Amino acid sequence: MDVFDHDAGGISGRRPLVEIEEGAGFPDGLTVDAEGCVWVALWDGGAVRRYTPAGELDRVVTLPTPRTTACAFGGPGLTDLYVTTARTGLASPHPLSGSLLVVPGAGKGLPQPAFEG
Structure with missing residues (x-):
């Protein structure tokens, strides 16, 4: 999973945040919590993982279903x-x-703006 720098004009500075090891599943949907940590659902991994802003694995929520698709x-x-x-x-x-x-x-999420479209 990669991260980017961003501003009003676009994105730049692509770099890796974390490497998901082989056999752990594939990153699918994700969300960010109130502490700035990234939670990512792992397709074929049966888990959701929480990574700190520094890219350190902080928590693993193991689930009984192998195909987790998104989290919020x-x-x-x-x-x-x-x-x-x-x-x-x-x-x-x-x-x-x-x-x-x-x-x-599980944690503390961030309020999201209402969909305007």
């Missing part, structure tokens, strides 16, 4: 982590594959 904070106080999953292409999917999973009290 919600609920009262934005402290629950919601994780979407997929069941596509699995020969024998876990019963929860394709579900929306909730990890209560």
Whole structure:
């Protein structure tokens, strides 16, 4: 996963934030929490990982479904982590594959502006 510098004119300074080791899954959807840490769902990894702004692995939330697709904070106080999953292409999917999973009290999310379009 890479990070960029940004300003009103665009992005520059591409550089790696973290390397996901082989066999751990592939980065899919992600969110940023109130501490500036990146939470990333790992497709075929059955987990969501939290990385600090320095790129250090801080936390791993292991899930029973192999195909985690995205994550976002919600609920009262934005402290629950919601994780979407997929069941596509699995020969024998876990019963929860394709579900929306909730990890209560996982962290603290940021408020998001309402969609204007």
